[in-house]
Structure formats: structure tokens, C-alpha cells
Amino acid sequence: MTVPLLDLSQQHQSLLPELREAFEAMIVSGRFILGPHVEGFERKLADYCHARHAIGMSSGTDAILAALMALNIGPGDEVVTTPFTFFATAGCIARTGARPVFIDIEPTTFNLDPTLLAGALNARTKAIIPIHLFGQTADMGTIMRIARRAGVPVIEDAAQAIGARDGNDVAGAIGDMGCLSFYPSKNLSALGDAGACVTNNPEYNERLRIMRTHGEVSRYHHSYIGGNFRIDAIQASILSIKLPHLEKWTLARRANAKRYHELLEQDLPLVLPVEMPGRYHVYNQYTVRVPGGRRDELRRHLAAHGIGHEVYYPVPLHLQKCFEHLGHQVGDFPQSERAAQEVLSLPIFPELQRSQQDEVIRVIREFYR
Ligand SMILES: Cc1ncc(COP(=O)(O)O)c(C=O)c1O
CATH class of the missing domain: 3.90.1150.10 (Aspartate Aminotransferase, domain 1)
Structure with a gap:
């Protein structure tokens, strides 16, 4: 007997009629970019994560990049995270021009060791990115206390942890912004790449939406340099079918x-x-x-x-x-x-x-x- 690390075929087989219907409806509608399927998914996702806002993104990586860009992080800035994570966490920090400042992990949870956090902060620190590795939240109570005292925003890398909780607090909605991935190996998976940011802060919600469409504040007027970080409407409609499960x-x-x-x-x-x-x-x-x-x-x-x-x-x-x-x-x-x-x-x-x-x-x- 062989046992795969992951097998999505059974999950997709059981949802096949609904998935097929969603594809057909999408093809006929011609609404491939943003629109009602994306908005519908964002509302359901925000509810699931106990967050006020969810913003669909093209991947978990782009969600992290957009969150850093929404904080206007760039050259000369530092962002604290751990070195034991998927490349994207630190890759995005470096892509903004900021410096990734690493601190070590707790051996039991593989997550950021909060006892090392205060010592890594200085006037250049513009954000902290704890990762909820393998599906368990970092010690967010302690991390948030230290971050608030220092006045440094927290971006949760919740790519692997949709629905995880620290007490009553849901992963992604504990810090200032949270980033999710719907890469096929994740607990909620798209049929390809997709991701999202969640936030309780209306200002970050607006900035993330602006960053998602090239920093555009109104049609062809760009106040910021953003990117194309939009989730595909077809992925949003697939994810809406899967989320209730x-x-x-x-x-x-x-x-x-x-x-x-x-x-x-x-x-x-x-x-x-x-x-x-x-x-x-x-x-x-x-x-x-x-x-x-x-x-x-x-x-x-x-x-x-x-x-x-x-x-x-x-x-x-x-x-x-x-x-x-x-x-x-x-x-x-x-x-x-x-x-x-x-x-x-x-x-x-x-x-x-x-x-x-x-x-x-x-x-x-x-x-x-
Ligand atoms: C911890 C972590 N951060 C970020 C990402 C990036 O997500 P994506 O692959 O959707 O870009 C992933 C997943 O691949 C991840 O596991």
C-alpha cells in the first residue's frame, strides 16, 4: 500500500457537481476579475476568521507583500520574523527593500520565541511577522503585548493556520493584518494559487484593496505603487463552495x-x-x-x-x-x-x-x- 502525503482527489470528487457548475456559470458570466463572487467569498471568509474585513489576494505571498506595502515599508526599515518558515515570509520583506531581522523559534511549537522579541526591536522596526507554523498559532497574547508597547504593527503569517485559535482569538484577526494562503496544500485550497488578507482595521482594509490594484485610488489615478494582487473570481467561487466544509x-x-x-x-x-x-x-x-x-x-x-x-x-x-x-x-x-x-x-x-x-x-x- 502506498500512502500519499496529500490527496485532494476524494475532496474534489465529492464536490465535483458543484465545482463544475461554478466553472460553467463563470464562463457564461464573463466576470473573471473581482465582482460578486470575490465579494461573496470575502464576506464569508471574514466571518469565518472573526474579522471585519477580508481582501482576496492572488496568493499568500502577495498577501504578505501587500500587507507590508500597506504599511509603507521599504529601504531602511526592519521587519522581525523567524528563519524557520516558508521562504515567502522573509522573501516579501526583502522585496520591499526592508531588512528581515530574524529571531529564533520556541522548540516546542516551532513558532517565534516571544522572549526574544523585545530585544530585536529598535527605531527602525516597522513590523513583526509571527508565523503560525504547521497550523498552530504563535503565542499571540505575549507578542501583541510587546508589539503594542513598542507601537509596532503585527502582520500574522497565517498561511498554514486558517481557523486556528489562541484562546478565543482566531488566526489572522489577532494582529493588525493577517495573511492566508489557499495554495493546494493548505487546509482550504484553491484549484491553483490564491490567498487573502484579513483585518479589523478599516484603514488597512482600504489600503490593502488599493495595493491589490496597482495603488489605484480611482480609475487610472495611482497614489501609491501597488501591484496586481487580485484573487481570480473563479478561485473565489471555488473557495466559497469549499469553505462550508x-x-x-x-x-x-x-x-x-x-x-x-x-x-x-x-x-x-x-x-x-x-x-x-x-x-x-x-x-x-x-x-x-x-x-x-x-x-x-x-x-x-x-x-x-x-x-x-x-x-x-x-x-x-x-x-x-x-x-x-x-x-x-x-x-x-x-x-x-x-x-x-x-x-x-x-x-x-x-x-x-x-x-x-x-x-x-x-x-x-x-x-x-
Ligand atoms: C508560512 C507560509 N507563508 C507564506 C506562504 C505563501 O503562500 P502562497 O504559496 O499562497 O504564496 C506559505 C505557503 O506556501 C506558507 O506556508
């Missing part, structure tokens, strides 16, 4: 995580993901640590037995070639570097069958036997 899919991910926990916890040396007290993890990834320098050996064993897996992420961003100019070296962020060597993500998608999960567990057990 998201809660059910999240519960299935959580049930799969619980079952891994029960069946892997006792006698194996793996370090399993921890849901912190008061937080609601949405398990975009089920990421374990493989200690003892054996991660790549286990990877090869899984591959040989047809078990899908991935390493998110093998190289922390401070050690990427494109960020050489930042002057970092091995040893600067030990928790991020260690995570990059130990992490391994296992299949957790909602439609994962019990027999498939049993096979993942069997193959892992065989490795340690």
Missing part, C-alpha cells in the same frame, strides 16, 4: 493527529507535535522531530515503502544563499537549525483512511524495530 475537514485532521499521538507516543523516540494549552491546532502539517541524527534515514525508509512525507523546511532562511548579505552564519539561530535537521511531516489530510494511517505507523515502527 472546512470545519469538518479540520476536525478530521485533528482526529488523525489524535490517533497518531495515541499510536506513536509510547515507545518510539519521535517527538510528537504539542498542542499548547488554550490553543486550537488545525494541523496543516503533522510534523514530528526525529532525534539522534536519523531523520534522513527514516525518510529513505518511508520512501522505500511508499509513504508520502516532506521536510518543511530543510534550510533555515538565514542560511539561504540569497540572504548571504545579511551576514548570518551557522549557529546564529540554533533552534531553527536543529528543527531543520529533525523535522519530518507525515500524511494528515482529512480523507486519510484508517488503513493508510495504520500503514504509516507500521512502517515507522518497522524502522525502529
